[in-house]
Amino acid sequence: xxxxxxxxxxxxxxxxxxxxxxxxxxxxxxxxxxxxxxxxxxxxxxxxxxxxxxxxxxxxxxxxxxxxxxxxxxxxxxxxxxxxxxxxxxxxxxxxxxxxxxxxxxxxxxxxxxxxxxxxxxxxxxxxxxxxxxxxxxxxxxxxxxxxxxxxxxxxxxxxxxxxxxxxxxxxxxxxxxxxxxxxxxxxxxxxxxxxx
Numbered sequence: 224x225x226x227x228x229x230x231x232x233x234x235x236x237x238x239x240x241x242x243x244x245x246x247x248x249x250x251x252x253x254x255x256x257x258x259x260x261x262x263x264x265x266x267x268x269x270x271x272x273x274x275x276x277x278x279x280x281x282x283x284x285x286x287x288x289x290x291x292x293x294x295x296x297x298x299x300x301x302x303x304x305x306x307x308x309x310x311x312x313x314x315x316x317x318x319x320x321x322x323x324x325x326x327x328x329x330x331x332x333x334x335x336x337x338x339x340x341x342x343x344x345x346x347x348x349x350x351x352x353x354x355x356x357x358x359x360x361x362x363x364x365x366x367x368x369x370x371x372x373x374x375x376x377x378x379x380x381x382x383x384x385x386x387x388x389x390x391x392x393x394x395x396x397x398x399x400x401x402x403x404x405x406x407x408x409x410x411x412x413x414x415x416x417x418x419x420x
Contacts, residue, residue: 224290234409235265238324238355241406241414242266245351250319251276253345255308255338256326260288266322267300274299276315278306309337318345324355327391328373331382336394339417343398346419352400354415355408360388366411388415 246252249272257263257277267275277288277300288303304314308323309331321342327335342352357369365373369385376383392402395417404416 224286234324234355234412235262237409238262238414239266239269241408242270242322242353245320245353245404245414245416246270246273247319247350248272250274251317252320252322253315253318254278255306255321255323255341256280256284256330257288257303258284258325260284260291260303262324263288263300263303264291264295264297267297268295271299273320274301276301276318277303278315279303280305280307307337308335308341309333311337313341313345315345317347319347319350321346321350321352322355323353327354327356327358328376328385329383332386335386335391339391339394339398339400342417343400343419346400348419350419351403352395352417352419354391354413354417356412357385358388358391358413358415359385369411388413391415391417 251274253276254263255278257279260277263275263277279285285303292300306313323338359365373385395401399420400417402415403418406414408414
């Protein structure tokens, strides 16, 4: 039931170092597409003053998240909730931050649109939507490994693939969000931060 993702162990600490400067001091963080649940446990331990709400649209992921959470026994880590980013209705009405790690490139574009729409509804002014993963930028050369990764993703599912940062910026602006930060991360990944106007 408890699943493991090697990449999660590698990126948790670098991501946490960025989140220190981007997350609020207190409140509720909604994690979209929590996957195995390892990030949720790591971040809930790292940020004890924040309530952490994991979510995923896959039943096996929800079971894994809860298995990790039960083992960790953290008071600020909530039970995982079923949430499809592409859905019009989310089972949560407010959050002080939204975090989405490595989902955008392995889901249809509709999930990304839904993510921005949901964040636009849930977040109060000034609150962050934080994205982590590989992206493509018009003015930055894409690493060969990311180009190869993009090709492999599209071969698995034509609806998948690395997204253009400019397209995300446009999605954000239409939903009263604007990009306030771009952090370069290990393995040719980025953290992009959008905040509610």
